[in-house]
Amino acid sequence: MKKLSLTVIGLYALFLHAFSQNSGLDTVIYKTKPLALEEINLVSSYYSQSGNHSAVTGGIGDEHVVDFANGLDLKFVGWDQNHNKHSILAGLGFDHHTSASSAYVSATGASKTGGTRIYPSLDWTVENDKGNTFGLGAYFSTEYNYQSFGLDVHFSKKINSNSEFNAKFSAYFDQVKLIYPSELIPKSSVVSSTPTYYTTASGRSYLSGGGGGDASGIPSSPRNTFTGSLSYAQVINTSLQASLMLDLVGQSGYLGLPFHRVYFNDGSDHIENLPSSRIKLPIGFRLNAFVSDQVVIRSYFRYYQDDWGIQSKTADFEISIKVSQFLSISPYYRYYTQTASKYFAPYKAHTAADAYYSSNYSLSELTSHFVGIGMHTAPPQGVMNNQHITSLDIRYGHYSQSTDLNSNIITFDFTFK
Amino acid sequence: MKNRNHLFFAIAALGCILIFDSCVQVKEYQKNKLNDADMVLSSRRSQKNELNFQTYREGSAGANGGKTGGGCGCN
Secondary structure (H helix, E strand, O other): OHHHHHHHHHHHHHHHHHHHHHHHHHHHHOOOEEEEEEEEEEEEEEEEEEOOEOOOOOOOEOOOEEEEEEEEEEEEEEEOOOOOEEEEEEEEEEEEEEEHHHHHHOOOOOOOOEEEEEEEEEEEEEEOOOOOEEEEEEEEEEEOOEEEEEEEEEEEEEEEOOEEEEEEEEEEEEEEEOOOOHHHOOOOOOOOOOOOEEEOOOOOEEEHHHOOOOOOOOOEEEEEEEEEEEEEEEEEEOOEEEEEEEEEEEEEEOOOOOOOEEEEOOOOEEEOEOOOEEEEEEEEEEEEEEOOOOEEEEEEEEEEEEOOOOEEEEEEEEEEEEEEOOEEEEEEEEEEEEOOOOOEOOOOOEOOOOOOEEOOHHHOOEEEEEEEEEEEEOOOOOEOOEOOEEEEEEEEEEEEEOOOOEEEEEEEEEEEO | OHHHHHHHHHHHHHHHHHHHHOOOOOOHHHOOOOOOHHHOOOOOHHHHHHHHHHHHHOOOOOOOOOOOOOOOOOO
16 A cells, blocks of 8 residues: 555656646747847849940930849847747848949930949848738838838738738838939029039029939939738649739839930920829739659749830749759749830930820830749758858849840859858 | 730639639648748749849839839939
8 A cells, every 4th residue: 555655656746747847848938039140141143234225315325234233131030928930131232333324314424324222121020820920121222313211011811721811011202313414404504613503493403414422412302102912822732832913003203213315306305204103003923833853833924004004914934953952953034025105205206295205115115035044052061061151042144125125134142041 | 905915814814713723732741842942932032133123124013022112213
């Protein structure tokens, strides 16, 4: 009996100990884990473009552009007491470009041709244990002739384990510096000392020709963009999934650029004039399929329509071939076609009867082809035997447009841990 | 042009119905292929700058996870 009692007490103590261990374990599981740096991404691109339809010179002239773009993203992840996962994505972008047409903002071709853009961003997302998320984002971009400030709110909800609904609402509040072509500054202007400022009939001062110097004194005009984005993602079977995306974009304010010239059929030149509002409606569909153990096909289709008269269709295909467990090669092709905006006409085709006019060829009827190849590698010993570089993506693409615009882009995407 | 757009939408709608109608319930342990990085239903991070230049050189944007506003006063 004594033995039995001791056994029962022993078992009780054992259970007590076991439960006390469990209790301790629970505390560990739901313990707050502070934000820690999980991943760093560096994306660098070199873009080079040639063409002969610059909007600065009214739809004729050199469109040569070189752009060197860099973006650094830091991702921090942590868990709170309720076991919600918090992610903070802090980004910083830095682009530098040279543009041949920028020289001709001044009629003499003396304006500066280079520019730098800096754009920090911050996003916070919280995800609960069901996989639903909520987040807020902020974005800022600044360059010589343009400033932009953006905010967004986004959330996602898993409808079941195979489908998810996403929504995002964003607002951008931009300021366009009113840098006009030098010959289009009103004749009544008063020239001041260097740098050259002009005063218009309305009494406002302008810096002519987009030349160097401080841009802070140049007046600007607002451009606002509001976007509602909805998407629905669905697993179709074990090797096929799709998503449907719908955006509704509303823009208001100064939607042209003040240094874009338009030449009328009478030979006179004017500043591009476009409506102060625009509604865009793009609908996208993405379908990804694992067609064999080594091949994934990624496809994307988009239909787009706006109230400026542009309708466009996009089809994009990428075949990702897994050469080995740690290396894949991805050739891709994108086809794009659009109708012309009702406000577009080429050089010397607009008439004085036109209320709105532009010779910007991005608003013209066009077809484009974009073809290229990508490579992704993530070796277990790290890229180039560096354990901190966990993956590398390289993409090269050649773009050709029916307007004779051609460009090449190469991108390097490093992931560090 | 209008008739061609109607045809485009009719084919797209039929395709969506056929695709979404053929869905089967996939368990978590059956998702090894779906969880592959190439199967992610968004643009690649390395496509970000490609989407940017296409936005400025073409008249349309959006419905691809990229930006629809902000950015630069590019020429």
